Amino acid sequence: MRDSIVLYVNGTRREVGVDAALQTLSDYLRLCYHPPDDERLTGTKIACSEGDCGACTVLMGTPNESGTSIEYQSVDSCIAFVFQMDGCHVVTVEGLRNAGGLTGIQQAMVDCHGSQCGFCTPGFVMAMHSMVEEHHQQGSQASHLEEDEIRLGLSGNLCRCTGYLQILQAATAVDLKTAVAMEQLFESQAMLEELVRLSRSSVCIKPTKGDPRAVAVPRSLPDLLQFRTDYPNARLVAGATDVGVQYNHGRYEPQQVIATSKVPEMQTLGIEDGELVCGGAATWSEVDKVIADRLPELHQVLLRFGSPQVRHLGTIAGNLANASPIADSIPFLFVAESSLILASRRGRREVPICDFYQGYKQVDLAGDEVIESVRTPLPPGEVAIKLYKISKRRDMDISTVTAAFWLELDGEQITEARVAVGGVGPTVVRLPQAEDSLAGKPLALATLAQAGRIARGLVQPISDVRGSADYRSQLIENLFAKCYYDLSSTLSVPVS
Amino acid sequence: MPEVGNAIPHESAAGHVTGTAAYLDDLPRRERELCVVFVGSPVAAGRLKQIKGLDAAKATPGVRCVLTHKDLRGPNNFGPILSDEPFLVEDELSYIGQPVVVIGADTSEAAVEARGLIELVCREAKPILTIDEAIARESFIGPHRHMFSPGSEDDQLFQAAFDKAPHTIAGRFRSNGQEQFYFETQAALAEPCEEGAVRVISSTQNPTETQVVVAEALGLGMHQVVCECPRMGGGFGGKETQSALTAVMVSMVATTTGRPARLVLSRAVDMAITGKRHQYQCDYRIGFDAAGRILAAEFAFHSNGGAFADLSTAVLERTMLHADNAYSIPVMRVTGQVCRTNLPPNTAFRGFGGPQGIAAIENGIEQVAAQLGIDPLTVRKANLYQDGVAGRQQTHYGQIVRDHVLDEIFEQLAESSQYERRRGDIEKFNASSATQAKGIALSPVKFGISFTTKFLNQANALVNVYTDGTVQVSTGGTEMGQGLNTKLKQIVADEFGLSVDRVRLMTTSTEKNNNTSPTAASAGADLNGAAAVNACKKIKRRIREYAATLLANVEKGFVASPEHIRIEGGMVFDDRDLDPRARLEFGEFCGIARRDRIDLGARGFFATPGVDYNRETGRGNPFFYYTTGAAVAEVTIDRLTGELVFDRADLLMDVGKMINPGIDRGQVIGGFMQGVGWVTNEELLFDDSGRLLSTGPTTYKIPNITDLPGTFHVDFIANTKHVKNVRLSKAVGEPPLMLGLAVWLAARDAVAAVAGGKPFELALPATGEELLMTLTKLSVPSEPRGTKPSVNGAPTNGAGASKSAARRR
Numbered sequence A: 001m002r003d004s005i006v007l008y009v010n011g012t013r014r015e016v017g018v019d020a021a022l023q024t025l026s027d028y029l030r031l032c033y034h035p036p037d038d039e040r041l042t043g044t045k046i047a048c049s050e051g052d053c054g055a056c057t058v059l060m061g062t063p064n065e066s067g068t069s070i071e072y073q074s075v076d077s078c079i080a081f082v083f084q085m086d087g088c089h090v091v092t093v094e095g096l097r098n099a100g101g102l103t104g105i106q107q108a109m110v111d112c113h114g115s116q117c118g119f120c121t122p123g124f125v126m127a128m129h130s131m132v133e134e135h136h137q138q139g140s141q142a143s144h145l146e147e148d149e150i151r152l153g154l155s156g157n158l159c160r161c162t163g164y165l166q167i168l169q170a171a172t173a174v175d176l177k178t179a180v181a182m183e184q185l186f187e188s189q190a191m192l193e194e195l196v197r198l199s200r201s202s203v204c205i206k207p208t209k210g211d212p213r214a215v216a217v218p219r220s221l222p223d224l225l226q227f228r229t230d231y232p233n234a235r236l237v238a239g240a241t242d243v244g245v246q247y248n249h250g251r252y253e254p255q256q257v258i259a260t261s262k263v264p265e266m267q268t269l270g271i272e273d274g275e276l277v278c279g280g281a282a283t284w285s286e287v288d289k290v291i292a293d294r295l296p297e298l299h300q301v302l303l304r305f306g307s308p309q310v311r312h313l314g315t316i317a318g319n320l321a322n323a324s325p326i327a328d329s330i331p332f333l334f335v336a337e338s339s340l341i342l343a344s345r346r347g348r349r350e351v352p353i354c355d356f357y358q359g360y361k362q363v364d365l366a367g368d369e370v371i372e373s374v375r376t377p378l379p380p381g382e383v384a385i386k387l388y389k390i391s392k393r394r395d396m397d398i399s400t401v402t403a404a405f406w407l408e409l410d411g412e413q414i415t416e417a418r419v420a421v422g423g424v425g426p427t428v429v430r431l432p433q434a435e436d437s438l439a440g441k442p443l444a445l446a447t448l449a450q451a452g453r454i455a456r457g458l459v460q461p462i463s464d465v466r467g468s469a470d471y472r473s474q475l476i477e478n479l480f481a482k483c484y485y486d487l488s489s490t491l492s493v494p495v496s
Numbered sequence B: 001m002p003e004v005g006n007a008i009p010h011e012s013a014a015g016h017v018t019g020t021a022a023y024l025d026d027l028p029r030r031e032r033e034l035c036v037v038f039v040g041s042p043v044a045a046g047r048l049k050q051i052k053g054l055d056a057a058k059a060t061p062g063v064r065c066v067l068t069h070k071d072l073r074g075p076n077n078f079g080p081i082l083s084d085e086p087f088l089v090e091d092e093l094s095y096i097g098q099p100v101v102v103i104g105a106d107t108s109e110a111a112v113e114a115r116g117l118i119e120l121v122c123r124e125a126k127p128i129l130t131i132d133e134a135i136a137r138e139s140f141i142g143p144h145r146h147m148f149s150p151g152s153e154d155d156q157l158f159q160a161a162f163d164k165a166p167h168t169i170a171g172r173f174r175s176n177g178q179e180q181f182y183f184e185t186q187a188a189l190a191e192p193c194e195e196g197a198v199r200v201i202s203s204t205q206n207p208t209e210t211q212v213v214v215a216e217a218l219g220l221g222m223h224q225v226v227c228e229c230p231r232m233g234g235g236f237g238g239k240e241t242q243s244a245l246t247a248v249m250v251s252m253v254a255t256t257t258g259r260p261a262r263l264v265l266s267r268a269v270d271m272a273i274t275g276k277r278h279q280y281q282c283d284y285r286i287g288f289d290a291a292g293r294i295l296a297a298e299f300a301f302h303s304n305g306g307a308f309a310d311l312s313t314a315v316l317e318r319t320m321l322h323a324d325n326a327y328s329i330p331v332m333r334v335t336g337q338v339c340r341t342n343l344p345p346n347t348a349f350r351g352f353g354g355p356q357g358i359a360a361i362e363n364g365i366e367q368v369a370a371q372l373g374i375d376p377l378t379v380r381k382a383n384l385y386q387d388g389v390a391g392r393q394q395t396h397y398g399q400i401v402r403d404h405v406l407d408e409i410f411e412q413l414a415e416s417s418q419y420e421r422r423r424g425d426i427e428k429f430n431a432s433s434a435t436q437a438k439g440i441a442l443s444p445v446k447f448g449i450s451f452t453t454k455f456l457n458q459a460n461a462l463v464n465v466y467t468d469g470t471v472q473v474s475t476g477g478t479e480m481g482q483g484l485n486t487k488l489k490q491i492v493a494d495e496f497g498l499s500v501d502r503v504r505l506m507t508t509s510t511e512k513n514n515n516t517s518p519t520a521a522s523a524g525a526d527l528n529g530a531a532a533v534n535a536c537k538k539i540k541r542r543i544r545e546y547a548a549t550l551l552a553n554v555e556k557g558f559v560a561s562p563e564h565i566r567i568e569g570g571m572v573f574d575d576r577d578l579d580p581r582a583r584l585e586f587g588e589f590c591g592i593a594r595r596d597r598i599d600l601g602a603r604g605f606f607a608t609p610g611v612d613y614n615r616e617t618g619r620g621n622p623f624f625y626y627t628t629g630a631a632v633a634e635v636t637i638d639r640l641t642g643e644l645v646f647d648r649a650d651l652l653m654d655v656g657k658m659i660n661p662g663i664d665r666g667q668v669i670g671g672f673m674q675g676v677g678w679v680t681n682e683e684l685l686f687d688d689s690g691r692l693l694s695t696g697p698t699t700y701k702i703p704n705i706t707d708l709p710g711t712f713h714v715d716f717i718a719n720t721k722h723v724k725n726v727r728l729s730k731a732v733g734e735p736p737l738m739l740g741l742a743v744w745l746a747a748r749d750a751v752a753a754v755a756g757g758k759p760f761e762l763a764l765p766a767t768g769e770e771l772l773m774t775l776t777k778l779s780v781p782s783e784p785r786g787t788k789p790s791v792n793g794a795p796t797n798g799a800g801a802s803k804s805a806a807r808r809r
């Protein structure tokens, strides 16, 4: 058990106590003086502090499973905490200096007029480096990034000046074969070895007499559950993509925290007996890799879930425990009738997801419990699934309304229907009356439209910054018809 | 080799990509630096009865000062046009977040703790938030303005023009505001200097105004205040006047405590308390004939100015001056009134009122086309200004639109974008799709270049040539990413025949350039470039005179003759003397010149010739020239969800001879996409108390890279008729923003396809909600295709739409 957080910043080892551990990563980088040159790393910019612009993007490196190399991913440093970086190598734009001149990516941005005011630029550069890292890690043979890949890969970075076209062109110009890898910039066996060692020992910075603060980074499930019992008031933090935003908005002051994201037992991902099993700490980018082929509809939603930076840290348990009525994963898990495995030192219990939610941000989770995993029955072949995420802006936006349709079909007949909607009440809900009206009917526009009208009567949305109540009601109604049209085009049922 | 015309990278590009280009918050911490926070009004309207907790705040450990309006040393009001805005609230509370108390402390924790101890006791009043409420309560800023085209002054003649028109349409068009969303928020750092003076480093487009305002607030002479701006992380107009408050707050703390003080607004505070693009309402009436030729038009604008005048009257003026856009309208009346409301004072934003004027007429054009059942492009062509054609070249304010290539732009763009073919394809698509609607639009922009306030059309520049032949240039122009400094570098390099790496642009400072105008109105390169050229010319004259004697060669028969001296290719030489040894390297020459006591520095000045405008009569030549262009946009709307996909854009602009094509292209793309944001998803929402709800990128959605159309062509057209301005260039900053309207017009076109001839007004921005609710209202109550239900769902009674509109201020 360690009592300090150890991370590397641009290849330099840093060991920090509770003060720094509870800072956001961007504050730590920008406000503290870092060795070797006693430098504030101000290349990382802050333009929003809510994970939505990517100006603060840095790379987070963690040892791969076999411990043979470090894998790097982009994260938003403004909403991540330093304690989450325990056992990680953080690379900021300043770290690219090791290349001895501009990296190929930086040079392309210069040559293509990819910057105007320049404030967003370091973030874009780091996000591009993250994309290149992914190619290197996968041993990809591609020579250049594809345009669609660039658009999605950079969807977590906003720019107000350039209108993006020249940035897109810069990213397209990058030669993947010669693009420098972090491995080349930071060739350090010692660093790798230490990161691997660190990944095996839990951290607990205990409260002291005058200082109630505590930071725990458990590296095993028993340690996690022990800490959960020892510090009943501590906040669980996984990717902090919700907690970090709340912190920056002054809605949460971290006093005691327990990191859940480094517990190997909670990172399992796989398919067992027709069930998708996701460890609670699995990040969305990892989940996506497993489900992309099996659940193409969910894959489409995940492509638009936050941004790469958010998906690299954000976890499934975080999404579920945060209990937002517009959380994008919940409607699907509702219609798939997933269950949550909750663990505590007292043991395990399984809760159907519909029962987990008890009211607005009210969940069936005891003070000593954690969401250990989520089990989701995979839809059999005769089930058609449609998922909808309606948001003001297509990408990188929180949903206004979500919906999931699970229709079991026998030819053109609907034998069973499950529908869940979000954003129209305090929790995601199933719509039993609408489901009933679909069951036993033909898959036809009239059937779906009728169910849509019923559904509209079942929800009582509110008006807020993302949309008016009437708009939401209208969407709920229309999504039924849309589901029909979308299915009829893929199932080749005639449109009429 | 000339440098002008080359697409060299932005001068700070290497700094941008490495993160070494420093913005205000990146500048090294000063010794004993204080952190500044302020307490803002909790209500949008009312009176401040009492400030509780001042003493407790002052007593907080680490707190160095707690200041109110009583600590100001000068009059408590400012404003660029009407001086109606207090620095700090005395009595009347005018918008939520309006600064009341300023705190300086050793740490941000101490400052925040002190802020928590202060309680503002207010008597709350009912705020005025909307244009309608302001009109009802006659809450206005400035006079009601008129701009009547020559011949339309007479009421009867004016009415007669409408009576004679075969068709008339009328309606009310609304456009919402827009947040600048510069990436670097408002920020300033003040350092106390000797003898009570202060140096303010500010992220500002307007160092001179900052100097003036700080001097006034602190009761100092202007000579005691220096304002510097190294660079901005974006401005877009939002830092033309509104950077002043931040600068005043840090300066008050610095002069009170004798310690440096810095304030960098958080995004949420910045968005909540600073002004934005104005929301507008326009009542219009258009008379036209069967061919779509507009015979008479009337536009009555009301803008939501917010709590104080700021630049609102000037913004409104530009709206009125752009209500014609690119169309010659024989009889036209434009009126305008700024409304005073309890929102933060609205201000400059790229386009400066132009977009709202242009949106109004372009919406009108679509309505005209719909009424006649013809393609809007036909209507546009029928009304375009015609260069040199009598009766088709005078604006409603009297200026002649000349030397333009609008016709050519239309022709070339319609061709290159295959407008006609795509129009046909879209009609076919719409006829066959039950779930989607496509739309297309080609719309132009004609944007007047110059400040409409005449005196602002001036600039000065300081050029210092050193004895190694390198050059430093300082102007009042500020660099916010638009590439001004890069262009100036290219211009000055060419003046001396040097390569760009021998020229450097220096931090903008009122110490070097006094009484300067804001970097605004797209005129930064025009004005400062011309002033720099003027300075270079002075130095070159001295160089020529001196070199003439230095290089004269009596033996060869070359008497001293300045007109034969050339300053080119890094050399100074007499063009009659072909001997390479008789050429002096520029740096070597400068060294010799200095030893001979030749002045190698100069200050240049420029004032735009021939711009004049009479605000009272609404007549004159406010603009030096016009920048023009056009865009074609195509969109697809999901009829069931209102979701919009922007499929394709084709842009074509006349921006003269480009000083830097790489930078100009960036301005066109960036401006266009900002316009696209304004007309699609950027939605400012306030609650009923006047509090902004969309205070960050989570809820305020500027375009994302995935919003770039799949096909995006950007091109430029040559215009040999344009023979003005520095190096024959044209201003490029603002005009492309208005091309973003093509996307809104395409969305409107798609809705029109569903509307099937029914008239409708689409508000701007056309968010998914606005589109879906408009489509829903338009969908026929009776099921259109026999037994099939309406694809847009059950009709609502319309209450839904009006409820959502109520949230839009």
Ligand SMILES: Cc1cc2nc3c(=O)[nH]c(=O)nc-3n(C[C@H](O)[C@H](O)[C@H](O)COP(=O)(O)OP(=O)(O)OC[C@H]3O[C@@H](n4cnc5c(N)ncnc54)[C@H](O)[C@@H]3O)c2cc1C
Pocket (backbone or CB within 6 Å): A050, A051, A052, A079, A235, A236, A237, A238, A239, A240, A241, A242, A243, A244, A245, A260, A280, A281, A304, A305, A306, A307, A310, A313, A314, A315, A316, A317, A318, A319, A320, A321, A322, A326, A327, A328, A329, A365, A369, A370, A371, A372, A396, A397, A398, A399
């Ligand atoms: C820019 C941005 C975009 C976003 N976009 C989307 C989006 O498109 N769709 C969407 O649904 N969400 C979105 N989110 C929200 C967020 O990313 C997701 O909810 C994410 O899944 C949260 O996971 P996390 O690990 O970061 O949670 P954290 O922030 O770490 O935690 C969230 C909550 O879960 C609790 N918790 C975490 N782990 C456990 C556990 N194992 N057991 C019990 N409780 C636990 C925490 O105590 C906390 O209360 C976005 C967020 C940001 C910042």
Ligand code: FES
Pocket (backbone or CB within 6 Å): A045, A046, A047, A048, A049, A050, A051, A052, A053, A054, A055, A056, A057, A076, A077, A078, A079
């Ligand atoms: S600062 Fe915007 S995402 Fe971090």
Ligand code: FES
Pocket (backbone or CB within 6 Å): A114, A115, A116, A117, A118, A119, A120, A121, A158, A159, A160, A161, A162, B183, B233, B234, B481
């Ligand atoms: S270059 Fe200014 S925000 Fe991207």
